[in-house]
Amino acid sequence: MTAVDRVFQKIKRSRRYVFERKDFDGFASYDQIGRALRQLVKQGELIKLGYGLYTKARINSLTGRPMPTNPGGSDALMREILKMKGVDFEMDSLSLQSLSGESTQIPSSVQYSWNPKQFNRKLAVGNRVLNSPS
Known part of the structure; x- marks a missing residue:
């Protein structure tokens, strides 16, 4: 299982909406986690809120852009x-x-x-x- 899969799985299972980069420390190296988070942002599964902060996202049916799921x-x-x-x-x-x-x-x-x-x-x-x- 790749780092992206592990991060994505944890996000989908979680009840929380906001995640920090440090929430995924045990999954892979610091750089791999960064790449996984960037890839999930690019796919529209996450939105970057600020330095090291991310939220779950879904695609808006009207605009086609990611929006927070909260x-x-x-x-x-x-x-x-x-x-x-x-x-x-x-x-x-x-x-x-x-x-x-x-x-x-x-x-x-x-x-x-x-x-x-x-x-x-x-x-x-x-x-x-x-x-x-x-």
Whole structure:
């Protein structure tokens, strides 16, 4: 079984949506894992979110381009990444009210804030970009 097959099998079996490169350390060498991940991104099975971060993908029937499979969309992916990295973050008040059911208004995008010393990366999911707050 090749490194690509092993990585792909782990991704398909997993309940998680976000993966780090280090999740596949025992499968092959560092370079082989990198090549396997690049190949899966090229095939449309993964989307690269940022340095060492990937998410499951499927092909969009309208555009023919890969899109995240997470049912919560890009905001759910961002929350999963921040939780996985152990970052203490806060969402804006309108988003919190919407998620808790206190408000029927749905914000166009969720705004996050956290300590940039804990997590200082740029993440991109399609057109949605999450930068560390200043």
